[in-house]
Amino acid sequence: MRASGSFALSALLVTAGGLVACQVIEPPGSAIVIDPAVPFLNSEVDRALRSLREARGALPDGGADAREALDETEATLVRLRTYYLPLLEARQRASNAWRLAASGELGKAEGELGHIETTLLALAQSGDQEMSREVEEPLDLLEEARLALARGSPEAPAQLEVLAERLEFMLLKGDLILD
Numbered sequence: 001m002r003a004s005g006s007f008a009l010s011a012l013l014v015t016a017g018g019l020v021a022c023q024v025i026e027p028p029g030s031a032i033v034i035d036p037a038v039p040f041l042n043s044e045v046d047r048a049l050r051s052l053r054e055a056r057g058a059l060p061d062g063g064a065d066a067r068e069a070l071d072e073t074e075a076t077l078v079r080l081r082t083y084y085l086p087l088l089e090a091r092q093r094a095s096n097a098w099r100l101a102a103s104g105e106l107g108k109a110e111g112e113l114g115h116i117e118t119t120l121l122a123l124a125q126s127g128d129q130e131m132s133r134e135v136e137e138p139l140d141l142l143e144e145a146r147l148a149l150a151r152g153s154p155e156a157p158a159q160l161e162v163l164a165e166r167l168e169f170m171l172l173k174g175d176l177i178l179d
Contacts, residue, residue, distance in 0.1 A: 045081045090119040094164035102157040106149050
């Protein structure tokens with residue numbers, strides 16, 4: 001084998017070994033948990049909504065096109081405030097729960113699930129029947145993960161990862177759910 005072929009094969013083996021090794025490394029002691037609260041975004045959206053409503057009120061009587069544009073902008077900001085931001089927080093909490101469960105902090109992981117459940121139930125109550133259907137699967141996944149945590153199952157982190165992925169999917173298809 002040529003030197004360049006040997007080098008390429010060695011590099012490939014080292015890379016493959018590194019990838020395999022990364023998958024078997026257990027997270028150290030205490031998990032790093034990210035605070036998912038986004039009060040600064042919520043307050044900015046609230047401020048934008050107030051400004052938008054003031055601008056709509058200041059329009060002259062003939063500003064129908066501008067009013068329509070402002071109505072669309074308001075609807076977008078409301079969707080951001082009532083769907084995307086809470087769901088983004090729930091997604092982050094699912095990631096936190098995964099980290100916590102993987103590091104053995106099952107009680108803290110369970111606490112994150114409580115916040116996620118509250119968010120999903122609020123989404124279901126605030127939306128229409130379609131929204132209620134959309135949150136059914138994540139709520140089922142949450143319950144499965146909760147049971148796995150209660151049993152101390154080694155499958156709990158994997159179930160939490162599936163929950164996080166499902167919440168991410170809800171974020172990505174938000175326009176389809178909301179329209």
